[in-house]
Amino acid sequence: MSIQTRRERERAERERLIVTAARELAEAEGWDAVTTRRLAAEIEYSQPVLYSHFKGKGAIMAAVAVQGCADLAQEMRTARTAAKGVREALAAVGEAYTTFGRRRPALYDAMFTHAVDLPFATPEAPAALQEAFGELVQAVEPIAARGDDVGLLTETYWAGLHGLVTLMRSGRLPEEAHEQRLALLIGHFTAGMGAGAETGTD
Amino acid sequence: MSIQTRRERERAERERLIVTAARELAEAEGWDAVTTRRLAAEIEYSQPVLYSHFKGKGAIMAAVAVQGCADLAQEMRTARTAAKGVREALAAVGEAYTTFGRRRPALYDAMFTHAVDLPFATPEAPAALQEAFGELVQAVEPIAARGDDVGLLTETYWAGLHGLVTLMRSGRLPEEAHEQRLALLIGHFTAGMGAGAETGTD
DNA sequence: ACAGATTGGCTAGCACTGCTAGGATTCCTG
DNA sequence: CAGGAATCCTAGCAGTGCTAGCCAATCTGT
Numbered sequence: 001m002s003i004q005t006r007r008e009r010e011r012a013e014r015e016r017l018i019v020t021a022a023r024e025l026a027e028a029e030g031w032d033a034v035t036t037r038r039l040a041a042e043i044e045y046s047q048p049v050l051y052s053h054f055k056g057k058g059a060i061m062a063a064v065a066v067q068g069c070a071d072l073a074q075e076m077r078t079a080r081t082a083a084k085g086v087r088e089a090l091a092a093v094g095e096a097y098t099t100f101g102r103r104r105p106a107l108y109d110a111m112f113t114h115a116v117d118l119p120f121a122t123p124e125a126p127a128a129l130q131e132a133f134g135e136l137v138q139a140v141e142p143i144a145a146r147g148d149d150v151g152l153l154t155e156t157y158w159a160g161l162h163g164l165v166t167l168m169r170s171g172r173l174p175e176e177a178h179e180q181r182l183a184l185l186i187g188h189f190t191a192g193m194g195a196g197a198e199t200g201t202d
Numbered sequence: 203m204s205i206q207t208r209r210e211r212e213r214a215e216r217e218r219l220i221v222t223a224a225r226e227l228a229e230a231e232g233w234d235a236v237t238t239r240r241l242a243a244e245i246e247y248s249q250p251v252l253y254s255h256f257k258g259k260g261a262i263m264a265a266v267a268v269q270g271c272a273d274l275a276q277e278m279r280t281a282r283t284a285a286k287g288v289r290e291a292l293a294a295v296g297e298a299y300t301t302f303g304r305r306r307p308a309l310y311d312a313m314f315t316h317a318v319d320l321p322f323a324t325p326e327a328p329a330a331l332q333e334a335f336g337e338l339v340q341a342v343e344p345i346a347a348r349g350d351d352v353g354l355l356t357e358t359y360w361a362g363l364h365g366l367v368t369l370m371r372s373g374r375l376p377e378e379a380h381e382q383r384l385a386l387l388i389g390h391f392t393a394g395m396g397a398g399a400e401t402g403t404d
Numbered sequence: 405a406c407a408g409a410t411t412g413g414c415t416a417g418c419a420c421t422g423c424t425a426g427g428a429t430t431c432c433t434g
Numbered sequence: 435c436a437g438g439a440a441t442c443c444t445a446g447c448a449g450t451g452c453t454a455g456c457c458a459a460t461c462t463g464t
Binding site: 112113116120121148149152153155156158159160161162163166167171172173177181185188189191 | 314315318322323350351354355357358360361362363364365366368369372373374375376379382383386387390391393
């Protein structure tokens with residue numbers, strides 16, 4: 001039994017090694033540089049080892065994406081809990097989100113543009129993923145009007161943020177005015193809120 | 203001289219042939235199916251011919267993207283001019299945009315997710331591209347508040363639409379509630395508008 | 405402690421990609 | 435009709451994701 005568990009532990013460790021190596025390589029040189037050969041060299045094993053852990057390159061990217069979701073969730077949570085009011089919380093989360101997308105583009109792409117074989121809008125979605133979305137929900141919920149479906153509103157806000165990030169990162173939108181665009185988006189989502197809703201950060 | 207012009211005409215025709223073949227193949231089977239070999243077979247020439255017209259596959263995709271922008275611009279214009287009021291126009295354009303993205307995913311991807319070697323937010327951007335953006339601007343301009351930068355507001359609205367399309371198409375957002383999300387986005391962009399602004403469709 | 409079964413990892417290779425060099429064939433010019 | 439030039443194709447390069455099959459190290463039962 002002990003031998004079995006040791007082997008499983010070593011396997012799990014190597015799996016983590018693969019994922020972190022893929023993430024670091026992608027963040028350093030982009031996903032194009034993450035070839036199976038390069039990745040195998042990085043972890044000092046041969047290519048087929050990768051396929052004994054993951055079904056393919058896509059699965060490795062998906063694993064990286066899940067890690068990235070955990071990071072993003074944490075950054076959004078930090079931003080949200082540090083904000084003073086509900087409008088500020090929404091703004092802080094939006095800024096945390098877009099900052100994440102700009103500062104870690106490879107990670108962002110793995111999470112939200114590539115790697116479609118992850119279940120997203122279902123209960124089977126990885127926990128980290130639901131956490132990240134949950135952070136958005138918690139930021140959006142207080143600004144929802146009566147009768148609004150909070151989930152749908154959150155998805156819409158998310159889409160706005162995602163659009164800003166991807167269009168900017170691909171050069172379709174100039175980087176300079178990002179803050180103003182973000183402010184516009186947030187402004188339109190918090191418009192119509194009575195000033196009395198300021199109380200209650202959590 | 204006449205021979206020269208005939209050859210140039212034939213070249214231009216073949217170039218159009220390449221672009222339309224690429225577009226049709228992409229729309230039928232996705233961009234992954236558009237390999238240079240496959241495309242060459244489709245136009246009944248050998249591979250290197252492609253490279254005598256375009257710098258590479260990316261350039262071909264860019265040409266397809268420009269065509270797609272013209273299509274999108276026209277569809278948005280039709281929707282906008284058929285709408286009764288300014289709110290309706292914004293909604294109609296938004297719906298035309300997202301419908302385009304869903305009905306012609308390959309074309310949409312060439313325009314807004316791949317093919318980054320096109321100049322976008324500059325005066326050197328292709329005419330079709332500026333036309334498409336111009337349609338958005340014309341729909342957004344009437345709902346802009348005093349002091350709003352219409353360009354920035356349009357970019358923000360665009361980002362919202364783009365986010366909805368891409369997240370939905372990649373399976374991150376369920377398709378069912380698309381109409382509701384779109385309505386939410388439009389609603390938040392037209393909020394705060396006095397009811398008196400209804401007049402003046404063009 | 406030793407033969408045998410089993411697991412594990414590696415070497416080599418497949419089918420494919422975008423792209424290019426060089427030769428052959430066709431075409432126009434004098 | 436010969437010479438020259440433009441055009442197009444065959445063949446190949448370096449790289450991709452992924453896999454089959456062998457070889458060696460490891461664990462098992464006696």
